[in-house]
Amino acid sequence: MRHIISILLENEAGALSRVAGLFSARAYNIESLTVAPTEDPSVSRMTLVTHGSDDVVEQITKQLNKLIEVVKVIDLSEGEHIERELMLIKVKAIGEMREEMKRMVDIFRGRIIGVTDSTYVVELTGNGAKLDAFIEAIDRSLILETVRTGACGIPRGERVLRV
Amino acid sequence: MELTGAEIVVQSLAAEGVEFVFGYPGGSVLHIYDELFKQDRVKHVLVRHEQGAAHAADGYSRASNKVGVCLVTSGPGVTNAVTGIATAYMDSIPMIIITGQVPTHAIGLDAFQEVDTVGITRPCVKHNFLVKDVRDLALTMKKAFHIATTGRPGPVLVDIPKDVTAAVCEFRYPESVELRSYNPVVRGHSGQIRKALDLLLDAKRPMVYAGGGVVLANGAAELTRLVRLLGYPCTNTLMGLGGFPGTDPQFVGMLGMHGTYEANMAMQHCDVLVAIGARFDDRVIGDPRDFGRISRKIIHIDVDPSSISKRVKVDIPIVGDVREVLLELLSQMEGQAQRIDRSALAAWWSQIDQWRGRECLRYDRTAEIIKPQFVVEKLWEVTGGKAIITSDVGQHQMWAAQFYKFDEPRRWINSGGLGTMGFGLPAAMGASLANPGQTVACVTGEASIQMCIQELSTCKQYHLPIKIVNLNNRYMGMVRQWQEFFHGNRYAESYMNALPDFVRLAEAYGHVGIKIDKPGDVEGALREAFARRDQLVFLDFITDATENVYPMVAGGKGLTDMILAEDL
Ligand SMILES: Cc1ncc(C[n+]2csc(CCOP(=O)(O)OP(=O)(O)O)c2C)c(N)n1
Numbered sequence: 020m021r022h023i024i025s026i027l028l029e030n031e032a033g034a035l036s037r038v039a040g041l042f043s044a045r046a047y048n049i050e051s052l053t054v055a056p057t058e059d060p061s062v063s064r065m066t067l068v069t070h071g072s073d074d075v076v077e078q079i080t081k082q083l084n085k086l087i088e089v090v091k092v093i094d095l096s097e098g099e100h101i102e103r104e105l106m107l108i109k110v111k112a113i114g115e116m117r118e119e120m121k122r123m124v125d126i127f128r129g130r131i132i133g134v135t136d137s138t139y140v141v142e143l144t145g146n147g148a149k150l151d152a153f154i155e156a157i158d159r160s161l162i163l164e165t166v167r168t169g170a171c172g173i174p175r176g177e178r179v180l181r182v
Numbered sequence: 183m184e185l186t187g188a189e190i191v192v193q194s195l196a197a198e199g200v201e202f203v204f205g206y207p208g209g210s211v212l213h214i215y216d217e218l219f220k221q222d223r224v225k226h227v228l229v230r231h232e233q234g235a236a237h238a239a240d241g242y243s244r245a246s247n248k249v250g251v252c253l254v255t256s257g258p259g260v261t262n263a264v265t266g267i268a269t270a271y272m273d274s275i276p277m278i279i280i281t282g283q284v285p286t287h288a289i290g291l292d293a294f295q296e297v298d299t300v301g302i303t304r305p306c307v308k309h310n311f312l313v314k315d316v317r318d319l320a321l322t323m324k325k326a327f328h329i330a331t332t333g334r335p336g337p338v339l340v341d342i343p344k345d346v347t348a349a350v351c352e353f354r355y356p357e358s359v360e361l362r363s364y365n366p367v368v369r370g371h372s373g374q375i376r377k378a379l380d381l382l383l384d385a386k387r388p389m390v391y392a393g394g395g396v397v398l399a400n401g402a403a404e405l406t407r408l409v410r411l412l413g414y415p416c417t418n419t420l421m422g423l424g425g426f427p428g429t430d431p432q433f434v435g436m437l438g439m440h441g442t443y444e445a446n447m448a449m450q451h452c453d454v455l456v457a458i459g460a461r462f463d464d465r466v467i468g469d470p471r472d473f474g475r476i477s478r479k480i481i482h483i484d485v486d487p488s489s490i491s492k493r494v495k496v497d498i499p500i501v502g503d504v505r506e507v508l509l510e511l512l513s514q515m516e517g518q519a520q521r522i523d524r525s526a527l528a529a530w531w532s533q534i535d536q537w538r539g540r541e542c543l544r545y546d547r548t549a550e551i552i553k554p555q556f557v558v559e560k561l562w563e564v565t566g567g568k569a570i571i572t573s574d575v576g577q578h579q580m581w582a583a584q585f586y587k588f589d590e591p592r593r594w595i596n597s598g599g600l601g602t603m604g605f606g607l608p609a610a611m612g613a614s615l616a617n618p619g620q621t622v623a624c625v626t627g628e629a630s631i632q633m634c635i636q637e638l639s640t641c642k643q644y645h646l647p648i649k650i651v652n653l654n655n656r657y658m659g660m661v662r663q664w665q666e667f668f669h670g671n672r673y674a675e676s677y678m679n680a681l682p683d684f685v686r687l688a689e690a691y692g693h694v695g696i697k698i699d700k701p702g703d704v705e706g707a708l709r710e711a712f713a714r715r716d717q718l719v720f721l722d723f724i725t726d727a728t729e730n731v732y733p734m735v736a737g738g739k740g741l742t743d744m745i746l747a748e749d750l
Binding site for chain 2: 029037040074081085087089090
């Protein structure tokens, strides 16, 4: 099963490599991992997407909690949560293709944030499936490059993850 | 007062009550050595190889319940110590490793003797630090000791660049430290403990399975009290020996790959199992699916939540310090012992006694050639069962574990998790320094002892009267045994030609050597060796090269799928 795990960790050099090292050393799978500081400069927040049986995911959370620099861990998939990912995608946009691409971007509620004579840079946020759907919807041969942040997530409602 | 980083290191060690530092100097730690030179509170023990320093600090810690400290230089000093650090990590030994690093301005530039110490050691320490600012040094030292000794203990490494040891700042050693991200659970959940007790008291075929966690948590006395109150059978893991008295009639022996028939059978066939400071590892329960074939209720007490339900699903997890949980169990047990079903228990014991009747540790006592088991039995007799025994890795380790009956914790010191050959002698040095006047013997094999043989020189320098019991079978015996059982008797590279003359080798280092090749001389030689209270004696026992360790559960097999001596 796919799990999306949120981690608060001390904003210290090397903390990220401890998490990454744990996953490779114990042969846990990582689909994506994002990390950045939070409003509290002493902690970073990491979102990690992994696949595994319930037993494996239980071990993953326990092992994460064991790392000295990990302050808190929650498995967002255990409750209602919101998940978003940002994708930047550079596409060929020439002639009548420019209009067509613009329409497609509108349908997906994306934005064109970079324009040249022959290219667009499109910004798109959503869950992973939506970003995949956009890639499926446009002509593959038009894609010049893509970059995705990986998922980040937050629990819905009252549930909060903070120090 | 303003102190240099080097002074801060030494003052911090003194403030932590550190008696010995096991180390080896080099460029990046010279400021620290200079400070060690100028004082006499913290004594330095100069080993002959950094692996020895780490093992000695480890052995010191295991034998004393104090923190072992080791100090090595950057680059090769660190990489040499890694085996010792990983050994301590696998067995959860509290230890501090201080490593020199190239100056901060040179880090990352492939400087002379630079390695990424924090990176190399990350997977084999509980935690590590790189101190880039002298103002962080005292607090980091405090954190290191705190982390190493609390929760599930483990080695913590502090990497200090040379310029940081020269820089100065105000020094005040913190009295305590709080880490918001690190709060190990101490007391077990009392509701869970009550449920566990109910289950235990209602058991028909109960079994107590206790591991190294009992020893580490200093819970041996509490475990012993509980098991005796219950009247239940108790087994120890390799790491847990001495956690329950080896001569107690309720002790069914060690379990696992080379465990006794009765311990493994009882483990498999019990209806309620309480695991205490043990982790169901592969050498203990074999194939977890086979173990799960028979259903039983499991209570698991451990300080590390990640040890619980890792290989085996349990019914009642209790996270907490083993000793604290045992104390709570004992207090809840007050007046409850009459609930135990005595007739079911009697039937269970008679089943166990039947298993015991197989006498799975039997060996040929009439042999003309020295049997290794006989040497360990005599060692137990001659030392009155009271020696601290360290060991290396191989058959000799298993025979020591099977035949030396440990009645007290911290007397059996071996590398259970990593299985590090070369551990025995340096660990014995640490144990000996921690317990002056106490008898310390290292049970080893002719292959293992050669992995850290250079430490004989350290033993001479510090007058460590260790007795080395070399079970010399001319083979890497454990490897040979696997080759005999699983590789059609093809003894690939497990025979060591050109062994040294160990007697003359011991003499060359300034010690006493004795070679024994007749069973009739075993006891006399041991008595002579132990009578030499101030000398290291190297006892080279020429033993049966073909002897195997029984019982044996082959790797990946079920726990009751044992190869017994009588089957052959
Ligand atoms: C550093 C290291 N290298 C290799 C091994 C694999 N190994 C396990 S037991 C063993 C043989 C040990 O031989 P010896 O010390 O003579 O003991 P014996 O088994 O004969 O009692 C070997 C090579 C190990 N455990 N540690």
